[in-house]
Amino acid sequence: MxxxxxxxxxxxxxxxxxxxxxxxxxxxxxxxxxxxxxxxxxxxxxxxxxxxxxxxxxxxxxxxxxxxxxxxxxxxxxxxxxxxxxxxxxxxxxxxxxxxxxxxxxxxxxxxxxxxxxxxxxxxxxxxxxxxxxxxxxxxxxxxxxNSISVAEHVVMMILGLARNYLQSWDLVKAGGWNIADCAARSYDIEGMHVGTVAAGRIGSAVLRRLKPFDVHLHYTDRHRLPAEVEAELGVTFHDSAADMVPHCDVVTINAPLHPETENLFDAAMIARMKRGAYLVNTARGKIANREAVADALESGQLAGYAGDVWFPQPAPRNHPWRTMPNHGMTPHISGxxxxxxxxxxxxxxxxxxxxxxxxxxxxxxxxxxxxxxxxAGAHSYSEGNATKGSEEAEQFKVPLPPIPAQ
Known part of the structure; x- marks a missing residue:
């Protein structure tokens, strides 16, 4: 037994x-x-x-x-x-x-x-x-x-939430306000924007399909290129690497598995290649985006917003900088x-x-x-090696933190 x-x-x-x-x-x-x-x-x-x-x-x-x-x-x-x-x-x-x-x-x-x-x-x-x-x-x-489609839906929600300044507007209403100008000052249509996905597997492809009706320009990078007929159907542009793709995009969504090649992919150098004021969404894994680089880019305005539901470690400690950085739309890991x-x-x-x-x-x-x-699926998505290094950080937070009360 x-x-x-x-x-x-x-x-x-x-x-x-x-x-x-x-x-x-x-x-x-x-x-x-x-x-x-x-x-x-x-x-x-x-x-x-x-x-x-x-x-x-x-x-x-x-x-x-x-x-x-x-x-x-x-x-x-x-x-x-x-x-x-x-x-x-x-x-x-x-x-x-x-x-x-x-x-x-x-x-x-x-x-x-x-x-x-x-x-x-x-x-x-x-x-x-x-x-x-x-x-x-x-x-x-x-x-x-x-839960691939579950995550893809979450990605679209977060892209719209960031661009339309939804969370700040919701907070304003909860606080009893009606300051329309404050809400509109950070709100944009995504129509006509260039949106790129890092990886176009099951989740990334589902995101592309769901965004196509918004009349955006679609981009992707992946080590497995999509069939030509799928590229034509979606009207999507292929790039050889994330570094090649991100300068063209107003929105970048990360949908890649974590392995040694993607760990810390979005560091300060990669974020600096992005358009000023771009949005970054990460529902893949927290360690793909450098914790401090993301927080710094939001403080400086290099990123207009960051959203995702993946952290490292998980559960995230109370003092994790992504909890308090400006213009974020983070959730606990719930998308899937x-x-x-x-x-x-x-x-x-x-x-x-x-x-x-x-x-x-x-x-x-x-x-x-x-x-x-x-x-x-592992042979298609992963590489031999270890991306779990650093899990000892999770042990520092083994005592669960009390829930943060609703405001």
Whole structure:
């Protein structure tokens, strides 16, 4: 029997929900590229429930315990005294999410003597040292495409929110004001702007498709160029690198996976290549954008706005400079954990576990590392090496900070 160690984020402050705003979810059978949604043998949850928090348990407990397996669910993931660290020693499977990642460092792989499988409940496995997984023969899998459209929608929302000065205008209304000039002084149409995406995979391509009706000029860079017919359909211009693309863009959105080549890509030098007053949106990974360089560029006006929902470390400490820098639209890492997305990534996690526990192959498109090499989606998106270095910073903030009260 297997021991499954699952790291999820905390339940809501007022307790696990007893009701939800909507009664159901739209039915979706396939993703835009034709890939089917997760196909587990069964699920033990109602789609639309909160599954990604500790109380939701990804809907796995009934299934796993019926098979005689042990499920441990915790939010305590950082530091040598955390529950995760204690339980890792003899765990067969580790599950965590990008939104509340269990940083699987080389040291943790060495400690986890029974570990066979690391699962990302979502997409993006950069919190796992993929090189260490390769060297230790551990399979790494994620639920490919499960929340790509969720993130793409979030990107479009953030672009519009920054350009139209939505957040400041909303704050003004909450404070009882009606200062139209103050709101309009930073508000622009995006019509006619040049918008570029760093990476045009599932998320980046979905962003391009959603922005096309806004009559913007579209650009992209990616190490895998789109087919010529797709470029023609979208009217998108290809650039060899981010450095080549960003001087042309009024808006840049980062939709690339984190690996050694993209870590710290948007440093002070890259931001200096951007148009003065450009907007930068990052829903990919916090370490792709240099923390201090972003804050400095907002202070100087080189960037007119920065928005995203990815930080490093996660959860972000109270004193993280992105919390207080001007003209930002940051959220906690929520873009890919809508209730809609949770139904898909919970079902996909169960599908992966069913395959693993029954000795069946895991879907090729879900694989990141398998058999001591990059595989499946991992071979397309990642590079060998380690981008988790620095996860020790997360350990400094292992004690959860109290929630910031609503204003």
């Amino acid at each position: 297997a021991k499954i160690l699952c790291v999820l984020y905390d339940d809501p402050i007022d307790g696990y929900p007893t009701s939800y705003p909507r009664d159901d979810l739209p039915t979706i059978e396939r993703y835009p590229d034709g890939q089917t949604l997760p196909t587990p043998n069964a699920i033990d949850f109602q789609p639309g429930q909160l599954l990604g928090s500790v109380g939701g348990e990804l809907g796995l407990r009934k299934f796993l315990e019926a098979g005689g397996h042990q499920l441990i669910v915790t939010e305590a993931k950082d530091g040598p005294d955390s529950e995760f660290e204690r339980e890792l020693v003899d765990a067969d499977v580790v599950i965590s999410q990008p939104f509340w990642p269990a940083y699987m460092t080389a040291e943790r792989f060495a400690k986890a003597r029974n570990l066979k499988l690391v699962v990302t409940a979502g997409i993006g496995s950069d919190h796992t040292d993929l090189q260490a997984a390769i060297e230790n023969g551990v399979t790494v899998a994620e639920v490919t495409y499960c 954990t809508t209730l809609s997305a949770q139904a898909r990534y919970a079902a996909g996690t169960r599908e992966i576990l069913e395959c693993f526990l029954e000795g069946r192959p895991i879907r090729e498109e879900y694989l990141i590392v398998d058999g001591g090499r990059l595989a499946g």
